[in-house]
Amino acid sequence: MTERLETLKQARRRMIEDRDSFAKILAAPFDRSTAERSRNKFVETQILIDAIDRAIAGELAADGNQG
Known part of the structure; x- marks a missing residue:
């Protein structure tokens, strides 16, 4: 790897x-200010996880094409 x-x-x-x-x-x-911030951070973090998943898939595909 x-x-x-x-x-x-x-x-x-x-x-x-x-x-x-x-x-x-x-x-x-529920605490409005904490919940709003956490909701936004949750969504941002999930988007980042999805982007990392795509990067991992790209790396795996590149490794598969090289060998």
């Missing part, structure tokens, strides 16, 4: 931890 691919996978794991933290806040009793 390439160093680049491992870095992407590590970044994905970290972003999932962040997303889980925001989800816990959203699941807690």
